[in-house]
Amino acid sequence: MERKQIVIFGGCFNPPQNSHFSLVEQLTNEYSNIEKIVFVPVNSKYQKVDLIDNEHRYLVLE
Numbered sequence: 001m002e003r004k005q006i007v008i009f010g011g012c013f014n015p016p017q018n019s020h021f022s023l024v025e026q027l028t029n030e031y032s033n034i035e036k037i038v039f040v041p042v043n044s045k046y047q048k049v050d051l052i053d054n055e056h057r058y059l060v061l062e
Helices: 018-030 054-061
Strands: 005-011 034-041
Touching (some): 018 034
Parallel strands (some): 005 034
8 A cells, every 4th residue: 555645845935836836736746645735835034035924925825
């Protein structure tokens, strides 16, 4: 029996782009054991300037 995997995809997602979703699609097509992929946006304390508000980035990914 194949073990199902949960993938954690971290990033700033400022904003989420088609390339992020394309990568997820490629992963799910290539690996049949992926149960789900969880997007985890970095906190606004991350050292990148002009990050959109944490809550907004979270809601867009939800």
